[in-house]
Amino acid sequence: MNSAKRLAGVWAEALHAWAIPPEIMEAAPESPYGFPAELFVRRAERSADAARPPTPTTTRALEALGTGGTVLDVGVGAGATSLPLAERCTGLIAVDGQPDLLAEAARAAGEMGVPVTPIEGRWPGVAAETPAADVAVCGHVAYNAPDLDNFLIAMSQHARARVVMELTDHHPWSWMNDLWSRFHGSERPAGPSADDAEQLCRALGFAVRREDRVDGAETAGGGFERREDAIGLVRRRLCVPSERDGEIAAALGTRLRERDGLWSAGPPEQRVVTLWWDTGAKGPLL
Numbered sequence: 001m002n003s004a005k006r007l008a009g010v011w012a013e014a015l016h017a018w019a020i021p022p023e024i025m026e027a028a029p030e031s032p033y034g035f036p037a038e039l040f041v042r043r044a045e046r047s048a049d050a051a052r053p054p055t056p057t058t059t060r061a062l063e064a065l066g067t068g069g070t071v072l073d074v075g076v077g078a079g080a081t082s083l084p085l086a087e088r089c090t091g092l093i094a095v096d097g098q099p100d101l102l103a104e105a106a107r108a109a110g111e112m113g114v115p116v117t118p119i120e121g122r123w124p125g126v127a128a129e130t131p132a133a134d135v136a137v138c139g140h141v142a143y144n145a146p147d148l149d150n151f152l153i154a155m156s157q158h159a160r161a162r163v164v165m166e167l168t169d170h171h172p173w174s175w176m177n178d179l180w181s182r183f184h185g186s187e188r189p190a191g192p193s194a195d196d197a198e199q200l201c202r203a204l205g206f207a208v209r210r211e212d213r214v215d216g217a218e219t220a221g222g223g224f225e226r227r228e229d230a231i232g233l234v235r236r237r238l239c240v241p242s243e244r245d246g247e248i249a250a251a252l253g254t255r256l257r258e259r260d261g262l263w264s265a266g267p268p269e270q271r272v273v274t275l276w277w278d279t280g281a282k283g284p285l286l
Helices: 002-016 022-027 037-047 056-065 083-088 099-111 148-157 174-184 194-203 227-238 242-255
Strands: 069-074 089-096 116-120 133-139 159-168 209-216 256-259 262-265 269-278
Touching: 002 148, 002 194, 056 069, 056 083, 056 133, 056 159, 056 209, 056 269, 069 148, 083 089, 083 099, 089 099, 099 116, 133 148, 148 159, 148 194, 159 194, 174 227, 174 242, 194 269, 227 242, 227 256, 227 262, 242 256
Parallel strands: 069 089, 069 133, 089 116, 133 159
Antiparallel strands: 159 269, 209 269, 256 262
16 A cells, blocks of 8 residues: 555656746736537537447446446546546446536436436545446546645545546647747646556456557547637647737647538547456346
């Protein structure tokens, strides 16, 4: 456990290094944090499309659900991780700190015939009031969890059969490091990474397994109907005024792109990691 505490401390320090310098934050015209709800909604809609091949995250969760079972989705967003499980999900426990996203996840799951128990709040702070489930999933939340050890322990304690976690191989803002150098002359961190999360899982005693995939533009979800909104999200992340949108677009180059009528900004390819471990035999369904 000493090793786990050490690794958890390294993770927390690496995340703290991503804090925006105070002088830049004070001059920021808008908050650089958060995501527009429409991105989560579109990502969830795409993930639930039956025509799309299942991701390793979906496959491993369905495998543990067997013929049916309950799902706990920590950081549910609009349901991108759990909606693809609807065919075998007998009940969804949805946890999120953003009430509008919780409502969207409940609406979407309800339309697919899945009853939802919404829990508003941050994990693991709300773990004590959250029911257990057969499978616990978590998609793209780890880099928002400075106390990752407690986060993972609480997930494992709430999963009767399996925990499945998905995250990018590096911090989701790392692709903008060159932009920070260009617009602020600021060097951004390199870590933490999915490798660090995997090491922490092992130090906690979880028999973790891993599968990597590469998402390209054709498989990435989400996006904006308007080009300027995609630029605007990057601008807010960079804490600069809208007058610099033209510079941002030029600096993005081919990283600003349109596909299927939606605009997005980001790397052309992104390595995504699925980590999973079994917690024991599945008990009675809720």
